[in-house]
Amino acid sequence: MTTYRPDIDGLRAIAIALVLMFHLKVGFTKGGYVGVDVFFVISGYLITGIILKDLEARRFSFFRFYERRVRRLFPALVAAFAASSVAGLIVLYPPELEAYGKSLAGAALFAANIFFYSGRGYFADGADVLPLHHTWSLSVEEQFYLFFPLLLVALSRLPRPALNLLILSIAVLSFGLSLYFMSTNPEAAFYLLLPRAWELAIGALLAVGAVPIIVSERMRQVAAALGLIAILIADGAFNKRVPFPGWSALLPCIGAALIIHSGRERDTAVYRLLSHPWVVLLGLASYSIYVWHAPIIVYYRLAFGDYLDNADRVILAAICLAAGFLSWRYIERPFRYGGWLPERRRLFQAAGAAMVAVLAVATIFVAGKGLETRFPPEARQLAAFRPPADSEQEEGPCFISSALGNAPGVAAHCLVPDPGKKNYLLMGDSFAIHYHRGFEDAFPHLHFLVATASGCAPLLRDTGAARCRKVMNNAFYSFLPRHQLDGVVISGLWTPADLPDVLQTIQYLKQFTGNVIVMGPTPIYRDKLPRLLARSIIRNDPDIVNRERDASRAVLDGKFATALAGGPAKYVSVIGALCDGQGCVTRDEKGDPIQSDYGHFTRSGARLLARTLFSSSAFASLASLPER
DSSP states (O other): OOSOOHHHHHHHHHHHHHHHHHHTTOTTOTTGGGHHHHHHHHHHHHHHHHHHHHHHTTOOOHHHHHHHHHHHHHHHHHHHHHHHHHHHHHHOOHHHHHHHHHHHHHHHTTOHHHHHHHHOOTTSTTGGGOTTTTHHHHHHHHHHHHHHHHHHHHHTTSOHHHHHHHHHHHHHHHHHHHHHHHHHOHHHHHHOHHHHHHHHHHHHHHHTTOSOOOOOHHHHHHHHHHHHHHHHHHHHHOOTTSOOSGGGGHHHHHHHHHHHHHTTTSOSHHHHHHTSHHHHHHHHTHHHHHHHHHHHHHHHHHHHOSOOOHHHHHHHHHHHHHHHHHHIIIIIHHHHTSOSSOSHHHHHHHHHHHHHHHHHHHHHHHHTTTTGGGSOHHHHHHHTOOOOGGGSOOOSSSEEOGGGTTSOSSOGGGGOOOTTSEEEEEEESHHHHTTHHHHHHHOTTEEEEEEEETTOOSSSOSOSOHHHHHHHHIIIIIIHHHOOOSEEEEEOOOOGGGHHHHHHHHHHHTTTOSOEEEEOOOOOBSSOHHHHHHHHHHTTOTTHHHHTBOTHHHHHHHHHHHHHTTSSSEEEOHHHHHEETTEEOOBOTTSOBSBSSSSOBOHHHHHHHHHHGGGSTTTHHHHHSOOO
């Protein structure tokens, strides 16, 4: 790489657009997280090219290299840390601010990926409301910048074919490690440098000339088009349930590599598209946009509710772009090109002082337990609420989560009847399993068998994820015809489109049991219920919880009740049992929230619901059974 490539900045623009839309939850970009993989390939290509160019000119200096990295990365990042920390003091509740302090220390030490690896997965519930979660990818790149130049300099005297072969070997070994971790430790495959290094090595292979030049203009046009299509397909077809990275990451990475490699001659249509001044401008500001966008989105959601409508998305996109461009123009560029702290020694001193200051703030947040005295005791208690371990959704062996998508189905012991009790089969998704333990507490004379999987409606559909078909088909077509049960309970995160399938499923289930129970929609909130309850106390506004409840769930409950009235199944209106014109029950007898997040019941919440339903027609027979 010897000259500036505007199309690479254009490729950066695509990458940041995908990431931004993903975090804004734009519906058609559920795979927008692949923008990070595009960034990795670009970084590998550019950094390798810069180092080789300086080595060949006999002017490479580690001090000069790291000075460039500091000027490029530190100013905007430290500014974002400062703003995010101030916002955290205002918005974050004590346990959240304490966790933020830990992540801040990890990010400042270029180890955010290791911190988040040891904590929770990228697609885990709640991971997308951590203000600095996006810094994991910056840490991967910073670790690459730390080790890869040392390797290149040490091997620079090797003949170019040998150097190419070595980098190819690194890429192959890293990819093999990624595949290994995908089957044994997916979070390690996602977060850690070694199983991610192959993506950066792809860019390095392009920079060292290991990939043959595309001589034909027609082939360059085809390669560039295929590269762009590959990235867009990954963006549109991938989602949180696609195993990633591993084999799936090849699609966006190879796509980025094709665009970079085919653009050398600057004669493709994709090159002209990506070199458009407005696209290039977005790419130039992409780093600052990336640094600022996540805290802005996260704090907006935490302050105003987790749910984003289209107006929210437009407002947030505008704020993120404005903050990113302002940061690029007035922070990033002056340090990089404008002569701010021109002396290397002072630059490193300032960077060191900034890191110490950031670590000091992080220490205060952690050691001070999130500065809990900022809020009233009851609000602190609610904000810190975590249901007991035996109250949460069970992740295997009786509940197959998306992380266990290749599991062989629920374990055999989850479907073993108890000859001394009445046996009911509980089928559905996470909105079924959350009843399990609470119902067993309320109905100790019953035994609940379980066939549940994340995101899997208990309906006669031959569609959906493989884990859904495996779990549900086994229950419908193998288990039920072979066992005489006292009843079947189906529950799910119902939608209006489910109604016809629910009716069809009921007819099928009536062949095997005379007692089919359909649990209706649950109350759903636009933010986690514990946070809403805490916010209502802090702001002295009890109606916050009602305002943030999704009114469409009550409408859906009415549709279900009408459609199932007088039919062969017994319908349980969960909303009818918990809600009236004044609001819904939100806390149990101890004052704890009955829902741990936006809709899932805790164990005590499910138990409270069951006891409330004792007098309902659907559960009257259950309540009247003698306890053993």
